[in-house]
Amino acid sequence: MAELEVRVVSERREGLLVELGRIISEHDHVLLRQRLAADVQGTCATLVLRGPDERRLALEDALEAHPRVLSLASSGGVALHASPVASSARAKHPASRVGGAEVAKIERILPNLAKDYPRIFPWLIHLEYEVAVEARNASLHLAGRRTGCWVYKRDYALGAKLGLLDAMRRIALPALREFVPAEQHGSELHLRDCPLCQPGGASGGHFFCGFLEGLLMDAVDEPSLAVHEIHCHSHGAAACVFEVSQ
Numbered sequence: 001m002a003e004l005e006v007r008v009v010s011e012r013r014e015g016l017l018v019e020l021g022r023i024i025s026e027h028d029h030v031l032l033r034q035r036l037a038a039d040v041q042g043t044c045a046t047l048v049l050r051g052p053d054e055r056r057l058a059l060e061d062a063l064e065a066h067p068r069v070l071s072l073a074s075s076g077g078v079a080l081h082a083s084p085v086a087s088s089a090r091a092k093h094p095a096s097r098v099g100g101a102e103v104a105k106i107e108r109i110l111p112n113l114a115k116d117y118p119r120i121f122p123w124l125i126h127l128e129y130e131v132a133v134e135a136r137n138a139s140l141h142l143a144g145r146r147t148g149c150w151v152y153k154r155d156y157a158l159g160a161k162l163g164l165l166d167a168m169r170r171i172a173l174p175a176l177r178e179f180v181p182a183e184q185h186g187s188e189l190h191l192r193d194c195p196l197c198q199p200g201g202a203s204g205g206h207f208f209c210g211f212l213e214g215l216l217m218d219a220v221d222e223p224s225l226a227v228h229e230i231h232c233h234s235h236g237a238a239a240c241v242f243e244v245s246q
């Protein structure tokens with residue numbers, strides 16, 4: 001159970017709480033407190049809710065999809081420790097994308113990735129289903145970069161700049177091993193049993209390419225590095241192999 005604060009903007013306040021209250025209880029949440037205030041677009045309702053974490057995203061989606069909701073912003077897990085990857089805010093307009101990634105959906109799961117790290121695979125699988133098929137790879141890549149940057153800042157930023165192979169050994173390898181068995185072979189990183197790359201399914205390697213880029217970008221003296229997955233378990237290889245180059 002966690003507390004969640006949601007701010008909803010709507011054109012009119014009449015009946016708003018009743019309609020939203022129905023959605024809230026359908027998603028196993030209870031309304032603890034509410035505040036209605038005038039807003040340039042009509043009214044702004046601040047709702048403090050409590051409910052199971054695993055229903056939170058579905059609840060936010062349902063609230064956002066309600067025809068009377070013009071925009072929604074949320075900051076979740078306030079009962080837990082504060083998330084280092086900030087709160088999310090979204091307005092109702094076509095999804096903003098960077099290189100095809102669905103940025104708003106990624107930003108919405110980042111607090112969860114930070115909170116549950118390193119048990120993040122369920123969130124990434126959730127993200128894969130949330131985004132459009134054509135945005136999947138770019139979205140996983142961007143989620144990986146944001147996560148890698150965050151892990152670097154959290155755990156490694158105080159160290160000196162390293163050469164690429166040293167950075168892979170001292171930063172990428174221990175970071176990867178929090179998720180999956182990993183080995184380094186020269187400029188390659190080999191991951192075994194990656195849960196995002198199941199045989200016969202789509203490859204989740206885009207997440208790890210982004211993750212390694214975000215993680216290593218600021219660690220090395222020459223920041224222009226690229227990561228490619230050259231073999232993938234989902235295509236029948238024994239391990240997912242990532243080649244890091246500068």
Ligand SMILES: [Zn+2]
Nearest residue numbers: 197205232240
């Ligand atoms: Zn793979």
